Amino acid sequence: MKTLDFEAVQAFVLVADLRSFTRAADALNSTQSAISIKLKRLEERLGHRLIERTPRMVRLSPKGEIFLQAARNLLGAHDDALSALARERITLKVGISHHIVGNELPLLLRHMHRADPGLLVEMRVSSSRDIEAQFDSGALDAALVLRHDDSRRDGETLLDEPFGWIATPDWVHHAGQPLRLATQAYPCRVRAMAVSALDEARVPWVEVFVGGGIGTIGAATQAGLAVAALALRVAPPGTVDVGPRLGLPPLPSREVVLYSSTSDAQVRAALRTLVSAFRSTPANAPDRHISRSEEASQLP
Known part of the structure; x- marks a missing residue:
């Protein structure tokens, strides 16, 4: 009977999930070459190619797509076994x-x-100001907050987080009328950043919706x-950046910053995994879906 490493x-x-050998190695505290060797041996053991890798792309092969769910099941059973015997839980x-966590939250968790x-x-998910204070x-x-x-x-x-003017693709701004805004x-x-950009460009605006979280703004x-001025990664499905079409002033990007005070090795390892997963979901376009390909330029 075949056994798997x-x-x-x-x-x-x-x-498969992070679309990157480098990020996978970072999450496992390993090296890219070591990950490549492990995968090569796994492919030899299974007798099938699982990953198709080119100078510009990392993606699953057809056999890799089939094997992925079985691999998840195996890891899940391993997790259950470890949890059953765990004596001490670290928190x-x-x-x-909330400006930087969107549809990728299940992947991060x-x-x-x-x-x-x-x-x-x-x-806890809240404004950068509240998270910093806590x-x-x-x-x-x-x-994890915006600077x-x-x-x-x-x-x-x-990383630098890009922002855009988010609306439905068919949204119409009538000339001569103030730009209708949804804000926090x-x-x-972020509201201050948006209205400052409009004021500097002499674009009249009016708030028509004030929300209590990014979900309500979306x-x-x-x-x-x-x-709404939103980070591209949290733009809801079915929306686009209408800024270029409407001639709105470009919004500046903001640095995403990690603050950490823990010295516990176990907790730091979990944070390293969180950061690797977060970095693997770049905000390329508002109405995006997680894929299993990656441009080489996005590798660290």
Whole structure:
């Protein structure tokens, strides 16, 4: 009977989900060459090619697509076995700005659980301002937020997050009328960024919807009520960036910053997995779906 190398199966699933040998290696605290060797041996053991890799793309082969669910089931059974015998549960309290967490949240949670099935995750999603305050007070072990200014330069910069003017594809702005906006309530810093850009470009605007979270803002755009300044990764399905079509001023990007105060090796490993998964879901377009291909230029 054939037996499979569990670590090789784990590497295969990470490469499939993160669309990157480099990011999979980072999540496993390994190297790209070691991941490649594991996958080659797994393919030899199964007798099928699982990953198709070119200088510009990493994607699953047809056999890899078939094997992926079975591989997930195997890892899930392994996680259940570990959880059954876990004696001590370590808690990671992490906060994420609602401006940067969208449809990829299930992927982030899946990989954090897989990295450490016994880890208890307490996740809070709120504004960057609130998350920073909770982190500074010691209520959070880690925080993923947007950096809006130079008032603090600590933390690890993960990436630049692009923003756009999000609305339905058929949304119409009538000439001579103020731009209809859906915003967060004052003092939201993304709101301030958006209205400042409009004021500098002398574009008249009016708020027609004030939401209590990114979900409500996204719903207002999907309903065709208004345009909203949103990070591309949280733009809801069925919406597009109408800024270029309407001649609206471009919005600046914002750095995504990780603050962490934990020294526990187990918690830091879970954070490393979270960061790798987060980086693997670039905000290329508002109405995007997670795919299993990756441009080489996105590799670190």
